[in-house]
Amino acid sequence: MSKTTDTTDAARPGAAQPDPAANESDLGAAGAQLSTAPKEESVSSLPAMGVIGWIRWFWRQLTSMRVALLLLLLLSLGAIPGSLIPQTSIDELKVTDFKAKHDVLAPVYDKLGLFHVYSSVWFSAIYILLFISLIGCIVPRTWQFVGQLRGRPPRAPKRLTRLPAYTTWRTDSGPEAVRDAALAMLKKRRFRAHSPQEGEVAAEKGFLRETGNLLFHIALIVLLVSFASGQLWKSEGGKLVVDGDGFSNTLTQYDDFKAGTLFDPNKLAPFSFTLDKFIGTYEKNGPNRGTPRKYEAHVTYSEGAEGKDKKGVIKVNTPLEVDGSKVYLVSHGYAPIVAVKDAKGKEIYRDAVPLLPLDSNATSTGAIKVMDGYRNAAGKKEQLGFQTMFVPTYAGKGKGTMFSTFPGLDFPVMAISGFHGDLGVDSGLPQSVYQLNSKHMTQYKDSKGNKLAKLLLPGETMKLPHGEGSVQFLGVKQWASFKISHQPGTEFALVGALAAIAGLAGSLFIQRRRVWVRAVRGEDGVTVVEMAGLGRSESAKLPEELADLAATLHSVAPSAPDSAASAETPEGAEK
Numbered sequence: 001m002s003k004t005t006d007t008t009d010a011a012r013p014g015a016a017q018p019d020p021a022a023n024e025s026d027l028g029a030a031g032a033q034l035s036t037a038p039k040e041e042s043v044s045s046l047p048a049m050g051v052i053g054w055i056r057w058f059w060r061q062l063t064s065m066r067v068a069l070l071l072l073l074l075l076s077l078g079a080i081p082g083s084l085i086p087q088t089s090i091d092e093l094k095v096t097d098f099k100a101k102h103d104v105l106a107p108v109y110d111k112l113g114l115f116h117v118y119s120s121v122w123f124s125a126i127y128i129l130l131f132i133s134l135i136g137c138i139v140p141r142t143w144q145f146v147g148q149l150r151g152r153p154p155r156a157p158k159r160l161t162r163l164p165a166y167t168t169w170r171t172d173s174g175p176e177a178v179r180d181a182a183l184a185m186l187k188k189r190r191f192r193a194h195s196p197q198e199g200e201v202a203a204e205k206g207f208l209r210e211t212g213n214l215l216f217h218i219a220l221i222v223l224l225v226s227f228a229s230g231q232l233w234k235s236e237g238g239k240l241v242v243d244g245d246g247f248s249n250t251l252t253q254y255d256d257f258k259a260g261t262l263f264d265p266n267k268l269a270p271f272s273f274t275l276d277k278f279i280g281t282y283e284k285n286g287p288n289r290g291t292p293r294k295y296e297a298h299v300t301y302s303e304g305a306e307g308k309d310k311k312g313v314i315k316v317n318t319p320l321e322v323d324g325s326k327v328y329l330v331s332h333g334y335a336p337i338v339a340v341k342d343a344k345g346k347e348i349y350r351d352a353v354p355l356l357p358l359d360s361n362a363t364s365t366g367a368i369k370v371m372d373g374y375r376n377a378a379g380k381k382e383q384l385g386f387q388t389m390f391v392p393t394y395a396g397k398g399k400g401t402m403f404s405t406f407p408g409l410d411f412p413v414m415a416i417s418g419f420h421g422d423l424g425v426d427s428g429l430p431q432s433v434y435q436l437n438s439k440h441m442t443q444y445k446d447s448k449g450n451k452l453a454k455l456l457l458p459g460e461t462m463k464l465p466h467g468e469g470s471v472q473f474l475g476v477k478q479w480a481s482f483k484i485s486h487q488p489g490t491e492f493a494l495v496g497a498l499a500a501i502a503g504l505a506g507s508l509f510i511q512r513r514r515v516w517v518r519a520v521r522g523e524d525g526v527t528v529v530e531m532a533g534l535g536r537s538e539s540a541k542l543p544e545e546l547a548d549l550a551a552t553l554h555s556v557a558p559s560a561p562d563s564a565a566s567a568e569t570p571e572g573a574e575k
Contacts, residue, residue, distance in 0.1 A: 270304050314329045327483060333357045456473040
């Protein structure tokens with residue numbers, strides 16, 4: 001494209017280019033309000049209006065972008081101890097074990113609230129300050145942005161040559177024709193354009209940049225609110241269910257239960273389920289022997305008090321969703337079926353006893369407690385306790401200790417030893433159902449005076465000495481442990497996260513810019529066309545875009561035939 005020029009030296013190729021960061025005093029309204037970001041004030045500029053001045057100064061600092069970013073960084077750093085140090089809200093046993101092993105660190109961590117990071121005073125303070133900072137930053141910027149959307153692009157500065165992207169040429173077309181062509185072209189390119197005065201067009205584009213910026217900050221607030229509501233109204237509990245047994249979502253049915261501060265137990269979702277069967281298959285050969293291939297719980301569930309029964313399958317990463325709550329499959333183990341008879345041969349106990357696995361091959365341990373109904377050979381009431389160890393696949397006698405070699409039920413064996421006396425369950429003190437308190441009990445001994453212990457296969461019986469009764473190993477059931485979780489606000493958190501990503505992408509990749517076209521008829525009757533562009537920040541795309549716009553406009557208003565020089569193009573654009 002060949003065009004003649006009539007420009008100042010500053011606009012010619014090779015001449016010194018204008019400063020892209022020209023200040024507002026030089027450009028006036030044309031360079032103002034390309035962003036809704038408030039002006040950053042120096043922290044060292046202290047107020048001079050007493051208490052009110054200090055309050056205003058503190059508010060300006062709190063709602064500045066610098067402090068918001070600092071608080072966001074502190075919040076991220078503050079969350080790190082919550083992932084490295086055991087938390088009471090997740091696993092109290094791990095916290096207790098940590099305190100027992102670290103006599104020096106534990107008191108320090110306790111005073112700093114590191115065992116309950118997310119509910120500690122310091123973490124809550126950072127959280128609330130960040131929330132206030134974002135609100136205080138977004139509200140005024142939103143109103144300012146709305147005002148900009150309702151307004152029109154400002155008039156061009158007097159000297160367009162001072163702008164970072166600039167071009168000019170002379171044409172025989174009249175100023176009005178150039179203006180109308182420029183106005184139509186810019187509107188077609190989706191610029192907000194208007195003609196503030198005769199022979200001039202002002203246009204602006206890239207408002208999605210600021211929209212994305214505001215969307216990002218609003219999304220952060222949505223995330224903070226969602227996280228807070230999730231912590232305040234959440235509920236979470238665990239339940240171990242043996243094959244054939246069921247669970248009803250009431251507080252008394254949970255093995256353990258934790259809830260947020262504002263949670264109402266009366267608002268638990270009414271549903272129930274029964275564990276029909278647990279199916280677990282494992283790799284039998286190769287280096288991955290024992291690795292689960294199929295690990296799922298088949299259940300029958302119903303919603304509400306009179307809901308119809310439905311079938312469902314719960315997998316490790318596929319929870320069952322019922323009425324806003326999610327049921328997760330956490331772990332699996334075995335429950336030997338045991339029958340106990342008294343001295344008269346009367347069966348006083350029959351149940352499947354869940355045992356806790358110790359390793360990946362399901363070597364399990366636990367206790368069997370017979371608290372009522374037993375009388376010894378002398379007719380005296382006693383309580384019985386049996387320390388139990390179970391392996392689903394026994395290596396065989398003389399082939400190692402009592403540890404399982406495979407997690408599947410290939411060769412189940414149960415080792416059992418018996419005690420009689422007082423279990424201590426009537427003292428009112430809580431105790432684990434998986435541990436036996438033998439402090440007030442006496443262990444049974446065989447005819448040789450040795451401690452009574454025996455390995456039992458399914459169907460075998462261990463007789464207690466002196467005709468005190470017997471214990472029979474009848475078979476094995478499986479159990480599955482579930483976590484029932486109700487976490488409000490997760491949908492809003494997901495929407496907030498997606499919106500934050502979209503907003504951040506818009507604020508990073510969209511360039512807000514202004515373009516001006518001025519057409520003035522010279523003394524010789526030839527129209528001088530000037531085009532200039534200004535972006536929020538220096539960008540190589542702005543000169544390229546202006547060159548493209550100039551080329552389009554030049555096709556409508558070509559250079560005068562007597563022009564001797566080629567057209568000026570913005571610095572950095574291809575000629």
